[in-house]
Amino acid sequence: MVDGMGGVFWWMALWGLLGLVLLVLAVVAIFWLVRSMIQPGRPGTDPAEEELRRRYALGEIGREEYLERMTDLRRPPP
Incomplete structure (x- = not known):
């Protein structure tokens, strides 16, 4: 029973990491777009x-x- 819960933890950690990467990419993209619009x-x-x-x-x-x-x-x- 302990082994099954360990697998769930790793999947949750993987999805959390993926979400964090997507969030960082979105923030960088928004920063780049706003900067290019402000200083064309x-x-x-x-x-x-x-x-x-x-x-x-x-x-x-x-x-x-x-x-x-x-x-x-x-x-x-x-």
Whole structure:
């Protein structure tokens, strides 16, 4: 009779562990989705803006030209 109860314990432990893993995966997925919705346009995602930042950092263009071009890039198309 003791052996039968031991098997039930292991099945309960296995299902509990599986539930915990699924819970952790759900929390990570929700965190990832919320983060991607909050920050859809993080700096560095647009290749044109990244190139402009690189050129400004290297001193190839000045501040005024950088700001003017960045404004042009962020302006919606006509």
